[in-house]
Amino acid sequence: MKKLKKKADWLTKAKKRKMKKKDRGIVEIMMLTRHFFKELPQWLNEMTDPRHPSYTTYSQADLVLMGMLKNMCAVKSMRSMEETFNEDACIATLRILSGDQGLSEMPHADTLNYYLERLSPQCLADVRKKMVKSLIRKKSFSRSRLLGKYWRVIIDGTGLFYFREKHCENCLVTTVTREVDGKEVKVKRYYHKVLEAKLLLSPGILISLDTEFIENEKEDVSKNDCEINAAKRLLERLHKDYPRLPVCLQGDALYAAETIMKMCRDWKYILTQKATRQKVLAESYEWIAGGGGAETLTGIGKEGGNGEYINHVEETAGKEEEADMYRYRYETEEDGEKEIHEFQWITNIELTKKNLEEMIEAGRGRWKIENEGFNNQKNGIYDIEHLNSRDSNAMKNHYLITQIADIVMQIYLSFSPLRKEIGQSIKNTSSGLLESFRRHTVTDEDVSYISKYTTVYLE
Ligand SMILES: [Zn+2]
Incomplete structure (x- = not known):
């Protein structure tokens, strides 16, 4: 099969350069943050402030937003953040983002750590909850729900x-x-x-x-x-x-x-099944299948493999929790050697010939492959294994700031014209964002454009 050329391959180098020049990553971040999380600065400032009020120069939004930008711009250490962000443009942008009119300098790395050593991690977790809820409410993402x-x-x-x-x-x-x-x-x-x-x-x-x-x-x-x-x-x-x-x-x-399955009684679950983990269920499945009690579907999935399922294996196994089990098998051949690939799951979604294929896809977790950002936290831009503070409370807060930053970053990556048009890598998009944060002065015109922007198209 002839592979279709990606749009990115057709663009000339000059055109790509021109697009990169027009890149205003930081303005796009502001626009997306405003679109999806308009009240973010307010949510941050409403957290219980652990600092003594008479010693505070920076608002909580100043500090957390700076921490988020450190992550999004892939700045690895606290010290390099202090050097890298020491620019007039950064101060002006942070002032607009946090809404703190009195901001005249970027906060010190020590100031951020001092604050994060004291802030309750629950506060940041609550802010994330508000962000997630506003995303779910937007409905733009409801298409990816399982079985609709x-x-x-x-x-x-x-x-x-x-x-x-x-x-x-x-x-x-x-x-x-x-x-x-x-x-x-x-x-x-x-x-x-x-x-x-x-x-x-x-x-x-x-x-x-x-x-x-x-x-x-x-x-x-x-x-x-x-x-x-x-x-x-x-x-x-x-x-x-x-x-x-x-x-x-x-x-x-x-x-x-079983404890986890029990907690999913009012939800649904799909878990990888291994005989070593659920022995009685595995034996019951084999026993029923051996007697011809399994439903089968052939030629399904990307590999055209075979699917098989049995509902309510728990009844035969004498277990309490609903356990419907299904399998997917396909063969590959390389240099005359046949290899069998087999997957097996356990679920409380009643399996049918109609939903089996979607259930197999869901179980295999194709999103893992499609989602480039999946490994990003360790190997890519954030480096979550880097210790920003030895203090265990600050450690948790740094981690939570990375998670909050990642929500904004993933939306940005999904939106970014450079990612879509020229297939720019995540790493380069992140360093482009850093450049933009350090160099672009956000104008009144940008701000008014941002506030008028009402529709966002994501990949
Ligand atoms: Zn420890």
């Missing part, structure tokens, strides 16, 4: 910081074997982990819905224990924060636990 109804929420845990020495009271501990002078010794390592619930808004936009910091409740708890416990805390909160949101929870086999 369910918002897809994906939970996943990830390691953040690793230390040789105990860093704080809540550090997770693991024992590793190291060779010291030719002898094997066991040493302790300390680390921090987060559990994220991401919300899929479109194939290109996957945003942070909620965060649970995985902390040590007692010494030497197993890895699974603390992730499942963190998931329970997170899911409880999601039910409370979004009581009417139709959710389909997705996750890997680790979360295919």
Whole structure:
């Protein structure tokens, strides 16, 4: 099959340069922030301010917005932020963004850290909640819902910081074997982990819905224990924060636990099924399938593979939670060697011949491939493993600022004409934004254009 050339390939180099010259990333960020989160500065200023009122020079919006820009512009350290943002244009832009007319200098890195050491992380989490709610209300993203109804929420845990020495009271501990002078010794390592619930808004936009910091409740708890416990805390909160949101929870086999399934009774779930995690269900499935009790569909999915499902396996397995199970299998051949690819999931969505293909696609998580930003937080522009502060409270707040910044950034990446027209990479779009923030003086004309802009087209 002949591949169609992308539009970007047809553009001449001169035309691409011309487009780049016209790039006013920071103005677009202002426009999008205003369009989607008009009250953001107000939400930030309404947080409970932990500082003594007589010593405050900067508003909370000044500080958090600067932290967000540090992330969006891929500035790695606090010190380089201080140098990079020390420009008249930056001050003028921050003044407009935060609405703080009295702002005359960019805040110091120390000032931001001092503030983040004291601010309750709950405050930033609440601001994120307001942002997410206003996005859901916009309806522009409702097309990506599963079976036209369910918002897809994906939970996943990830390691953040690793230390040789105990860093704080809540550090997770693991024992590793190291060779010291030719002898094997066991040493302790300390680390921090987060559990994220991401919300899929479109194939290109996957945003942070909620965060649970995985902390040590007692010494030497197993890895699974603390992730499942963190998931329970997170899911409880999601039910409370979004009581009417139709959710389909997705996750890997680790979360295919009865406690998690139980918490999804008023939601839907799709979890990766592994025989090692749900043994009785797996055996029951094989038993029913062996007797010809499975429904099958052939030639489906991108690879033209085979789908198979059995509803209500829990009845045979003697389990309480609804467990409908399905499979997808396809074969590939490379150098005469056949390889079988097999996937299996467990769900409480009743499977039908009509929905099986969409359910397989959902289970396989194509958004992971389509969403370039998925790995961005670690390997790309944000570098979330960089420690901006050793203080554990500031650490959480820095992490939450990254998540808030990422919401704006993903919308920007999805909107950016340079991304759409010339296929500019995420990294270059981010450094272009930094250039624009440092060089462009936002004019009154820009501001009036921004306030008149009412329709935003995203990819
Ligand atoms: Zn720690």
